[in-house]
Amino acid sequence: MAFSFSVESLRLEKGSSMPLELEGTLDPIDLTRSEMKFPGPVRFEGQATNAGKHILVTGTAQAESVLTCDRCLEEYSMPLTVELLETFYRVDEAPAKEVLDDDARPYGLDDEIDLRESIEQGFLLQLPIKLLCSEECKGLCPQCGADRNKASCQCPPQDDWGLGLLLRDLKE
DSSP, X not given: OTTEEEOTTGGGSTTOEEXXXXXXXXXXXXXXXXXXXXXXXXXXXXEEEEOSSSEEEEEEEEEXXXXXXXXXXXXXXXXXXXXXXXXXXXXXXXXXXXXXXXXXXXXXXXXXXXXXXXXXXXXXHHSOSSOOSOTTOOOBOTTTOOBTTTOOOOOOOOOOOTHHHHHHHHHO
C-alpha cells in the first residue's frame, strides 16, 4: 500500500520521529456530480512522531487532479496541495474519550498507518463549491447545448430561465 508505513520501531521511544516520503496513486473520488481523477502520482512528504500514547503525522500531500467544469462540462486540470496534521492511536491503546482528539484515527495491531483516507479527505476539502475551468467560462447554451466557450450559437438570448421565469409568471 503506497500510503502505508510501519511505526513498529517508532513506538519504542517517546519523542522519536521518522521522515516520510510516500508516493502512490489514488482511485477516482466520486463527487456525486462528477469524479475527481488523479492521472499522475500523489506525493506525501512529512514526518511521524511518537507523542506518547499516539503517533502524530504532519506533512504535505500534492497531486494533479482532473475535474469536470460545472458550466461547460469539459475536463480541466487543477493542482492540489494539502497540509496534514493527523493523530493516530493504536487500537489496543485507545485513550479515554475525554483525552482523545475528535479527529484521531485508530491503527491496527500490525503497527501500519495508512494515510490514504486522510489525503483523500484533505483534497476534497480543497475543492471550491463550484468547479470551474476558468472564471470566464461561458458554459453551455441552455437552449441548444452548444459550448459557448468554443463557438457562439444562433439562439436568441433569454434572461428568463428556470426560477426567474416561474417568479415572473407568479407576479403576473
